[in-house]
Every structure is written in C-alpha cells, then in structure tokens.
Amino acid sequence: MGIQIAPSILSADFANLERDILTVGGADWLHVDVMDGHFVPNMTFGLPVVERICEVSPLPVDAHLMIDDPDRWAPRYAEAGAASVTFHLEAAHDPRAIAADLRSLGARASCAIKPGTPVEDVLPLIDRLDMVLVMTVEPGFGGQSFMADMMPKLRTLRAAAEAAGRDLRLQTDGGIARATVGTVVEAGCDVVVAGSAIYGAEDRAAEIAMLRELGERVHHHA
Numbered sequence: 001m002g003i004q005i006a007p008s009i010l011s012a013d014f015a016n017l018e019r020d021i022l023t024v025g026g027a028d029w030l031h032v033d034v035m036d037g038h039f040v041p042n043m044t045f046g047l048p049v050v051e052r053i054c055e056v057s058p059l060p061v062d063a064h065l066m067i068d069d070p071d072r073w074a075p076r077y078a079e080a081g082a083a084s085v086t087f088h089l090e091a092a093h094d095p096r097a098i099a100a101d102l103r104s105l106g107a108r109a110s111c112a113i114k115p116g117t118p119v120e121d122v123l124p125l126i127d128r129l130d131m132v133l134v135m136t137v138e139p140g141f142g143g144q145s146f147m148a149d150m151m152p153k154l155r156t157l158r159a160a161a162e163a164a165g166r167d168l169r170l171q172t173d174g175g176i177a178r179a180t181v182g183t184v185v186e187a188g189c190d191v192v193v194a195g196s197a198i199y200g201a202e203d204r205a206a207e208i209a210m211l212r213e214l215g216e217r218v219h220h221h222a
C-alpha cells in the first residue's frame with residue numbers, strides 16, 4: 001500500500017470552495033477541518049457546509065472534527081457523507097461508542113490526539129479504529145511549524161498496530177511540506193495532510209505529485 005495525500009481546505013478560498021476543491025482532484029482524500037470555537041480557538045463551518053462539500057467533492061471526504069461533544073456530532077458527519085470521520089480523544093466521552101457508531105454508518109472511524117496528549121491514551125482503542133491522527137501542530141490554524149518531536153508517537157502506534165496485526169492508517173496533520181513529508185512517512189505515517197503547502201503552491205496538482213513522490217521514496221525503504 002502506498003501513502004495517501006489529503007489536502008486540507010482550511011487553506012482554500014472559502015468564497016470559492018467548489019473551485020478550490022476541484023483543483024486537488026489528484027489527491028486521495030479531501031481533508032475538511034471543522035472547528036467550533038470551543039475545542040479550538042478558531043471557527044470554520046459545520047454540518048450544512050460539510051454536507052455540500054461531500055456532494056461536490058470528487059474525492060472522499062476526511063472530516064477532522066475539532067469540536068466539543070463528538071459523541072453527539074461525529075455520527076452526523078458520517079450521515080452527511082464523510083467517508084472518514086476523525087474525532088479528538090480529548091473531547092470524547094466514550095470513544096469506543098463513537099467509533100462503533102461511525103462504522104455502523106459506513107464511515108471509517110478515526111481518532112486524533114493533540115501534541116500534549118500521550119500516545120498511550122489512544123493505544124487501547126486501536127482495535128476499534130481505522131485510523132489515528134497524530135497532530136504535528138496545536139490544532140486550530142493552518143501554516144504553523146511542524147513538531148518533529150511527535151514522531152515517537154507514530155513509531156509507537158506503527159509497532160502496536162503491527163503487533164496486533166491491525167491494518168491501521170496513521171495520519172499526520174500540521175506543518176507538512178516537501179521538507180517534512182519524508183520525516184512523517186519514515187516514522188510510520190501513511191496519510192499525509194497538507195494545507196498551506198498545497199493550497200499555497202502555484203501548481204497544486206504538481207505539489208500533490210511532489211509530496212507523494214517524496215513520501216513514497218521513503219515509504220518503500222521504511
């Protein structure tokens with residue numbers, strides 16, 4: 001299996017979302033950041049907008065929910081059409097129940113941890129999850145610097161998934177660009193989110209291809 005690229009529309013032009021969604025069609029997922037102004041100090045959009053994004057996107061939608069009360073809201077994003085739904089462990093009351101709800105709605109279940117959250121907190125859940133997101137910035141904003149000190153979390157998760165015989169995807173989000181994609185893939189990441197690196201590029205399709213190539217080079221040797 002190769003690596004997957006997930007452009008984050010946080011760095012798109014929100015007045016021209018459909019146009020900007022269509023410029024990243026060569027990727028694998030469309031990464032959609034939902035922020036509620038409570039769990040993170042920033043707001044984006046909610047269910048009605050994500051529902052329309054799912055209708056116009058040629059790529060499967062990877063919803064990253066930076067919101068309080070995912071127990072209540074995460075299943076709604078699966079119903080809205082997201083193929084993968086990531087909730088934050090720090091906000092979840094019953095993460096196992098959320099994961100089960102998402103899967104029963106036909107979505108992939110994914111759990112994210114913030115930089116300050118130990119990887120040990122998510123390890124007991126990996127048999128219920130399709131993906132774990134290791135944040136490589138504090139969630140809330142695009143364009144921040146990559147935190148290389150999160151790489152041990154990826155190594156621990158990759159080893160635990162292998163030991164359990166689990167086909168677990170590992171995603172990283174925040175500060176990923178040409179200079180850092182090899183670092184995350186080498187540590188075990190196979191789903192790479194990039195916002196400013198892709199949307200800030202003059203040729204977005206070429207940037208996606210470049211990130212994929214740089215990641216694959218490391219992936220095959222890892």
Ligand SMILES: O=C(CO)[C@H](O)[C@H](O)COP(=O)(O)O
Nearest residue numbers: 139140142143174175195196
């Ligand atoms: O979840 C996020 C921020 O909380 C975004 O997905 C992330 O910001 C991507 O942007 P960049 O690649 O510019 O760091």
Ligand SMILES: [Fe+2]
Nearest residue numbers: 008033064173
């Ligand atoms: Fe994100």
